[in-house]
Amino acid sequence: MSLLIENGTVLTCGKTPAVLPNHSILIENGYITRIAPKNRLKVSAGKRIDASRKVVAPGFINAHTHFYSTFARGLTKTRPAGNFVDVLKNLWWRLDSALTIEDCYYSALVPLLESIRHGTTTLLDHHASPHAVRGSLIAIEHAVRQTGLRACLCYEVSDRDGARISREGLEENVAFIRRCQRAAARGQRSEVGSRESEVQGSRFKVPGSGFAGHSQPSTLNPQPTTAALFGLHAAFTLKDATLEKAAACGQLLGTGFHVHVAEAESDQQYSRQKHRLRVVERLNKFGILGPRSIAAHCVHVNRQELDILAETQTAVVHNPQSNLNNAVGIADLVSMTKRNVLVGLGTDAMTTNMLEELRVALWAQHLFAQNPSVGFSEVVTALLFDNLKIASRIFNLPLGELREGCVGDVVLIDYDPPTPLDASNAFGHMVFGISQATVDTTIVGGKVLMQNKRLTLDLDEPRINARARELAAKLWKRL
Ligand SMILES: [Zn+2]
Numbered sequence: 001m002s003l004l005i006e007n008g009t010v011l012t013c014g015k016t017p018a019v020l021p022n023h024s025i026l027i028e029n030g031y032i033t034r035i036a037p038k039n040r041l042k043v044s045a046g047k048r049i050d051a052s053r054k055v056v057a058p059g060f061i062n063a064h065t066h067f068y069s070t071f072a073r074g075l076t077k078t079r080p081a082g083n084f085v086d087v088l089k090n091l092w093w094r095l096d097s098a099l100t101i102e103d104c105y106y107s108a109l110v111p112l113l114e115s116i117r118h119g120t121t122t123l124l125d126h127h128a129s130p131h132a133v134r135g136s137l138i139a140i141e142h143a144v145r146q147t148g149l150r151a152c153l154c155y156e157v158s159d160r161d162g163a164r165i166s167r168e169g170l171e172e173n174v175a176f177i178r179r180c181q182r183a184a185a186r187g188q189r190s191e192v193g194s195r196e197s198e199v200q201g202s203r204f205k206v207p208g209s210g211f212a213g214h215s216q217p218s219t220l221n222p223q224p225t226t227a228a229l230f231g232l233h234a235a236f237t238l239k240d241a242t243l244e245k246a247a248a249c250g251q252l253l254g255t256g257f258h259v260h261v262a263e264a265e266s267d268q269q270y271s272r273q274k275h276r277l278r279v280v281e282r283l284n285k286f287g288i289l290g291p292r293s294i295a296a297h298c299v300h301v302n303r304q305e306l307d308i309l310a311e312t313q314t315a316v317v318h319n320p321q322s323n324l325n326n327a328v329g330i331a332d333l334v335s336m337t338k339r340n341v342l343v344g345l346g347t348d349a350m351t352t353n354m355l356e357e358l359r360v361a362l363w364a365q366h367l368f369a370q371n372p373s374v375g376f377s378e379v380v381t382a383l384l385f386d387n388l389k390i391a392s393r394i395f396n397l398p399l400g401e402l403r404e405g406c407v408g409d410v411v412l413i414d415y416d417p418p419t420p421l422d423a424s425n426a427f428g429h430m431v432f433g434i435s436q437a438t439v440d441t442t443i444v445g446g447k448v449l450m451q452n453k454r455l456t457l458d459l460d461e462p463r464i465n466a467r468a469r470e471l472a473a474k475l476w477k478r479l
Contacts (some may be wrong), residue, residue, distance in 0.1 A: 001046065003027040006411060008051025009417070011426055013058050014401030015383045015399075019423050025056065027408035027446035030223045035404060042228035049441060049451065053416040055434055058400050059121025059409035059444060061387040064258075064296045064317040064346025065294030067140060068096055070107035077479050084264035084328050092128075093160065097259060099129035104136045106468045108143040111352050115149060115227040116449045117189040119411035120352040120386045120437040122150040122391045122399060124294065124317075124346070126231055126258055130161045133168040137157035137176040141226050146459060148449045150224075150409070152394050154258045157246055159239045166242055170249060173230045177253050180228040184396075207215045221451040223407055223445045227394050229294065234260040235272040235279045238468040243286040256292025256394070259283065264304075289314040292393055296346060297322075298336070299329045306339040315342045315390045318382055320364040321357060322343050322348030330368040333361075333378040344390045345382040355435035358383050362431060380427045412441035 005027070010020040012035075024041040026034040034041055072095055081087040099107070104127070129136045139155050144151040153176060157169035232238060238246075250257055262268055262279045271279045276341045280301055283289055291313035298309070298316045309316060315386060316333050336343045347357045358379055365375025388400025398406040417439040421429050442450040449456060 008056035055415040061122040063344035066349040067108035067351040087137040096128040105139040112147040115352040134168040135158035154225040156231040156233040158233035158237040177228040231257040261295035263298040317346040319348035321350035344387040408446040
């Protein structure tokens, strides 16, 4: 199966970013096999897409999000929060406690479809549903596979709801990691299974028959689309015994962790008072950090902690919109980069649009430094370089770059530059121009998920939204 994207302005990104005007990209069996000037790339067979007057870029990567937060949109039944812990107690811990397995499925499907519209092709999710733990990750995986996107899933273990739920969280991670490892060993494909999911004894209808459909095996994406990390909520809701168990499981399974770290100063205060260690020191003591682990936020870390993050090659993921919304502070990306910390960019579910997050990241660094010249290369690096390193480590695939041999995750954006565009200013165009343009086409592993701004999936979007509204209304009544 081949796909030829013809005559676009190709932004390669990656280690040696280039701008290639009037170039075509050939994708075969999920991988980019050729990039060449339009006239030098003639292919007779397969699908073709005209990319003239469009920028062709790698699919964007969202390195930290929470699908389950979808049903919070428009929710008014919350008390005003005076600080970050209030935000958790008044909103997120009430919402996640009320989620059913079907809620988990629909609250994932909605932002996944929105991600396609914004050209976000790989997402690292962090899930919580304390009263519907078992089977929650499989339900979300089902949504991921139906949309054809790539997602790394985990369940956030926490001791906040007692020992039984904490244990269930550990077990859910172990079961899902093993499932992904078995699938990888078999040569997993983004195939959609049956039309119904049976999880935790509850049966619910899955709308549509799944985009891949068993009648079109030739259109299956040949690469893995789901992966797993071991999820942990945050140090301040985890006892030492739970961290010990999680670390032992992670080591046994050879996996990394995905955990919130020093999002608010209160996380540090708790850690110092209760454990006489700073948050990063405590996580490191238990072996939670490492090259496959993700420390989301790190707004309140000191130099010693940054050095530990750098030494252990742990990826920090910056989520500026969330940090600004929760008024917890702004992470110091310049210091992190100076101390060789890998810093990616996530949205913490504030948006599925990575270029929106990129812009806010830049404004936040300007404000933090009180200097409008600070932070440009750091935020661009986070989205376009470090995110690809983080995702490539987890999926064991060459993601986030348009180069021969890389996966065919590509977006076409309506952008005919009104000023000169070349490698020297491409990222300026990205922040100030391309970010304001519309994504026209989204492709994952050579499979077209959206073309001419229309989803090509066999999913009934109005029905999905209608069911999501029904479920959200019911959930709001339970709060
Ligand atoms: Zn988060």
